[in-house]
Amino acid sequence: MKELLTGRRALRIDSAIAFAAMVSLQSRPHWQAGDWLWLRVILILFPLLIAIRRIEPALALPGLVVGAYLAVALGQAPWLLYVGIVLALWSLAGRCRQRTVIAVTAGSVLIPIVLDVARVAVAEILRPYDSFGGNLSQLFENIVAAGAPAVVPWPRVALIAVVAMAFLLVRRDRAHVVPARQRWADLRAYLVDPVDSWVRYALLAGALAGMTLVEVRTDLLYGGWWSAPSWMPWGVAAAALVLVFRRRPVVPVVVLTAASLIANWQSYTHYVPLYAALGVALYWLVVTPKKSRSLRWTLPVAIGVLILLPLITRVMRVRYLQLIFPEIKRRGWDYTWNTVLHNSTYDGIAQNIWPVTLSLILLLPVLAAIAVRQLRRNREAARREAELERAAEELEAEQVVLTERAIIARDLHDVVAHAVNLMVIQAETGPDLVRRGEADVLAGFQRIGDAGRRALSELDRLLSTLRDEDGIADPQLAPQPGISDLSQLVADVSDDHLPIELDLQGDLETPPEGQQVTAYRLVQEALTNVVKHARATGVRVAVRSEETGVRVEVTDDGVGFDVAAARRGNRHGLAGMRERVRIEGGTLDIRSTPGAGTTVDAWMPVGGRR
Numbered sequence: 001m002k003e004l005l006t007g008r009r010a011l012r013i014d015s016a017i018a019f020a021a022m023v024s025l026q027s028r029p030h031w032q033a034g035d036w037l038w039l040r041v042i043l044i045l046f047p048l049l050i051a052i053r054r055i056e057p058a059l060a061l062p063g064l065v066v067g068a069y070l071a072v073a074l075g076q077a078p079w080l081l082y083v084g085i086v087l088a089l090w091s092l093a094g095r096c097r098q099r100t101v102i103a104v105t106a107g108s109v110l111i112p113i114v115l116d117v118a119r120v121a122v123a124e125i126l127r128p129y130d131s132f133g134g135n136l137s138q139l140f141e142n143i144v145a146a147g148a149p150a151v152v153p154w155p156r157v158a159l160i161a162v163v164a165m166a167f168l169l170v171r172r173d174r175a176h177v178v179p180a181r182q183r184w185a186d187l188r189a190y191l192v193d194p195v196d197s198w199v200r201y202a203l204l205a206g207a208l209a210g211m212t213l214v215e216v217r218t219d220l221l222y223g224g225w226w227s228a229p230s231w232m233p234w235g236v237a238a239a240a241l242v243l244v245f246r247r248r249p250v251v252p253v254v255v256l257t258a259a260s261l262i263a264n265w266q267s268y269t270h271y272v273p274l275y276a277a278l279g280v281a282l283y284w285l286v287v288t289p290k291k292s293r294s295l296r297w298t299l300p301v302a303i304g305v306l307i308l309l310p311l312i313t314r315v316m317r318v319r320y321l322q323l324i325f326p327e328i329k330r331r332g333w334d335y336t337w338n339t340v341l342h343n344s345t346y347d348g349i350a351q352n353i354w355p356v357t358l359s360l361i362l363l364l365p366v367l368a369a370i371a372v373r374q375l376r377r378n379r380e381a382a383r384r385e386a387e388l389e390r391a392a393e394e395l396e397a398e399q400v401v402l403t404e405r406a407i408i409a410r411d412l413h414d415v416v417a418h419a420v421n422l423m424v425i426q427a428e429t430g431p432d433l434v435r436r437g438e439a440d441v442l443a444g445f446q447r448i449g450d451a452g453r454r455a456l457s458e459l460d461r462l463l464s465t466l467r468d469e470d471g472i473a474d475p476q477l478a479p480q481p482g483i484s485d486l487s488q489l490v491a492d493v494s495d496d497h498l499p500i501e502l503d504l505q506g507d508l509e510t511p512p513e514g515q516q517v518t519a520y521r522l523v524q525e526a527l528t529n530v531v532k533h534a535r536a537t538g539v540r541v542a543v544r545s546e547e548t549g550v551r552v553e554v555t556d557d558g559v560g561f562d563v564a565a566a567r568r569g570n571r572h573g574l575a576g577m578r579e580r581v582r583i584e585g586g587t588l589d590i591r592s593t594p595g596a597g598t599t600v601d602a603w604m605p606v607g608g609r610r
Contacts, residue, residue, distance in 0.1 A: 008196055014051050014087070015199045021047035021080035022210045025071060026217075037218050041273065043070050044210040050084035051203055056187045057092035058104045058180070064088055065108040065160070086163060093167035095178050105164040109157055198244065204280070205243035211273035213237040218269070225266045227327035227345045236263050240277040249288060252281035257305050261312065262324070265349045275358065279365040282306075286369035295373070302366045306359040313354040318346055325349060406579075421532050423448045451492065482516035483508045483543055483550075486523055490541060493527050499538055500527070506545030515604045518580045519543060519552050525573050526554035526600045534558025534598065549586070549605040560592045577602075 022044055046067025053060035064084045071078035092101050178186070191200070216237040219225060225233045239259035242252045256278040263271045282302045286295070322328040328345045427448065481489075486502060494500040511519070523541055530536050536558030544551045566574060574590065577600070581588040586604035 010054060011051070011190075012196065012199055014053060015203055017080065017083065017087075018047045018050040018203060019206050021050060021084060022206055024080045025076050026210065026213060027077050037215065037269070039070060040074055040076075040214050040218075041211045043067065043074060043076065044207055044214065046070070047081065047084065048203055048207060050087065051199075052187060052190070053084065053088040054091050054095075055190055056183045057088045057095055058100060058183070059187075061085065061088040061092055061104055062108045062111060065111050069112045085160060089160070089164045090167050090171075093164065094171040094176060095183070097177055098168060100180075101164065101168050105161060109161050112157060197246065201244050201246045205241045205277075208240035208243065208273045208277045208280075209238055212240055212271060212277070215267075215269055215271050215273065219267050222268055224268045227325050227349060228262070228266045229326065232262065232266070235259070236271075236274065240274060243277060243280060246284060249281055249284040252277075253285050253301075253305065256281050257309070261309060261354070264309075264313065264354050265325075265352050267352075275362065279362050282362060283365035283369045286366055287372050295370070299366070299370070303363070306362055306366075309359055310354040310356050313350075313352065316350075321346065321349065421528050423451050425531055447492075481520040482513070483511065483519050483545070485520055486541065486543065489520070489524060489527070493531060494539075498531065498536065501538070501540045503540070503542040505543070508543075508545055511545055511550045511604075515550050515584055518584050518604060519550055519602075521580055522552050522577055522600065522602055523554055525577050529573060530554075530556045530558060530598075533561065536597070547606070549603060552600075552602040552604075554600045555597065557597045560594045560596050560598050562594060563590055563592050 025043055025047070046063060049060040049063040049067070053064075064081055068078040068081040068085065071081060089105070092104060096104070216225075216233045220233060236259045239255050242255045245251045256274070260271070260274055260278050263274055282305070286298050286302050288298075318328065325345070328349070483504065486504065490500045490502045523543070527539065527541075530539055534556050536556040539554065539556045542551075542553045542555075577590075578588050581602050581604065584604040585607075586602060589601040590598070591601070592598035
């Protein structure tokens with residue numbers, strides 16, 4: 001599509017040629033066989049293929065050849081269609097593969113030849129269906145009577161093949177081959193592209209106005225518009241041009257409703273293109289997704305128009321009708337044989353009542369607009385829901401990151417605080433160790449070094465998890481101590497001044513990893529608090545692994561503390577203990593009284609992780 005976007009000026013030129021070709025097909029108002037109105041109306045659509053010949057020439061070329069054939073058969077001037085054929089051949093040679101060019105050109109050349117050769121057989125095949133569309137078989141017989149060379153000019157057919165081969169040779173090295181699937185995708189993109197949409201609206205309006213003009217001319221030929229001002233039929237024919245006001249659909253609805261009503265009063269035929277234009281305007285009125293044009297008023301307006309059309313033709317009074325058609329007033333009123341006041345012009349107009357079935361048919365575009373609008377709304381809702389889901393996932397990912405950061409922060413606190421407290425305590429006991437002797441001093445320094453090395457090791461592993469490129473902790477690097485590591489922890493903390501009793505019961509490997517880590521961190525934080533604050537002479541650590549969960553209990557005989565005051569003081573160690581237990585779906589009970597020691601009791605049930 002990028003190549004097409006850079007050639008918008010060329011697309012506009014093609015659209016101008018297409019519009020001119022539609023005008024040129026109006027050069028001869030009628031053909032000697034006037035029954036072929038529907039063919040002359042359809043013929044107006046073929047020049048539209050010129051507008052897409054750069055995008056999909058394989059579709060435009062055969063269509064333009066068929067259009068030129070019908071134009072000659074119906075006595076119209078096809079010269080601009082031939083210009084479109086040449087342009088389509090040029091695009092075909094530069095946009096499609098050589099075999100596609102040859103196949104499409106051969107098929108396009110064979111179309112008029114086959115129709116010309118088989119015209120008699122086709123006429124016989126169509127003869128049983130003469131009651132539909134006005135003697136189809138007679139059409140081909142009239143073509144024969146007009147002379148086959150006039151319908152299929154063999155030099156022009158040969159010229160198409162020669163021009164195609166010449167263009168293929170000229171553009172052989174500069175061709176930009178586009179696959180058929182991509183060409184169809186480009187065509188769909190062009191039809192919905194908001195840029196230069198006014199060009200497409202102008203072509204649509206011109207095509208519908210041109211088809212309406214064909215019907216108006218035919219209607220005038222057969223005596224229609226007998227009581228209308230001379231300008232009125234041409235105004236009705238041009239009414240479809242208001243479709244260029246796509247952004248203001250109210251204007252086309254009003255103008256086309258009035259034109260359709262007038263055409264129904266004055267014509268002998270059904271103006272299908274005009275009614276189609278009204279259907280397009282009603283569709284645009286309802287489908288346009290703007291706040292100022294909600295369904296609350298556009299739908300009642302559209303339905304109201306369809307209800308008013310048959311109603312007006314039934315209740316319109318003569319004093320108002322003669323304002324539209326002055327011929328009623330000029331003709332005057334006469335008495336009939338039974339002394340009833342009579343106006344022949346008014347009677348001819350009044351009997352043309354708008355069919356209710358036509359309003360029902362025009363209701364279909366309105367229903368289609370509602371369906372399309374609902375489909376767009378569902379797509380928009382789905383898009384917003386997808387955006388909300390992505391936002392929720394991103395928020396959840398951010399929350400996970402924050403949670404992991406909090407966990408890592410707690411781990412850092414546990415590791416650093418515990419190790420530093422041990423080193424501080426060992427350093428404070430230095431004077432006593434000096435008095436005891438050199439051996440005790442060396443053992444104290446050894447414990448300080450061991451605590452420092454363990455702290456550095458765990459810090460290094462924690463920082464390694466933060467440096468992980470995928471944001472996932474490496475089990476080999478992340479610190480994951482468990483219940484079985486409590487023996488080493490107790491051994492590191494206990495000494496002659498603070499004996500620690502460790503009681504481990506049950507299968508220590510059964511609890512899940514999260515509970516293992518939590519149990520270790522609870523004991524570690526509790527022992528840190530004992531060493532730092534309790535001034536205890538003994539500690540008991542009990543861990544029981546049961547089928548229903550894990551219980552951790554740390555009891556000391558220290559000085560104790562005020563639990564409520566500590567909670568108000570926002571002590572990080574106690575808050576971290578509660579948070580760890582809460583994550584595992586457990587409960588934490590801290591019992592302490594000043595002067596009576598402290599008990600930390602935690603219970604973590606199986607499957608309780610949140």
